[in-house]
Amino acid sequence: MAPERVACNHPLMPHAQCLRVRDVRYADNGVRQGVGEWRIFQGEIDGYRHEPGLRNVLRVQRYSLARNGQLPADAPSHAYVLDLVVEAERVR
Numbered sequence: 001m002a003p004e005r006v007a008c009n010h011p012l013m014p015h016a017q018c019l020r021v022r023d024v025r026y027a028d029n030g031v032r033q034g035v036g037e038w039r040i041f042q043g044e045i046d047g048y049r050h051e052p053g054l055r056n057v058l059r060v061q062r063y064s065l066a067r068n069g070q071l072p073a074d075a076p077s078h079a080y081v082l083d084l085v086v087e088a089e090r091v092r
Contacts, residue, residue, distance in 0.1 A: 001056040003091045008040045018042050019050060024057055024086075047082035057087040 002020035010016035023036035045060055063079045071077045 003053050003055045045080040045082050055089045055091050059084040
């Protein structure tokens with residue numbers, strides 16, 4: 001999780017500020033294997049409160065919001081829930 005939110009395009013909120021995220025991969029022994037590219041995350045993570053200036057590595061659980069095989073037409077397709085804060089670092 002990047003330490004600052006960024007402006008993003010959201011159809012219902014003209015001045016939306018979104019989180020920036022990237023995947024971090026770890027080996028079974030806990031050694032960091034690599035990181036992905038930064039991308040915009042339009043949504044929230046249940047149980048997580050973003051604090052400006054704090055970079056986090058989070059483990060999250062993702063759940064489908066499909067019901068009877070159908071995705072909601074006007075809502076996100078997945079819910080994200082905080083499972084663990086792996087790292088936290090204050091940045092300037």
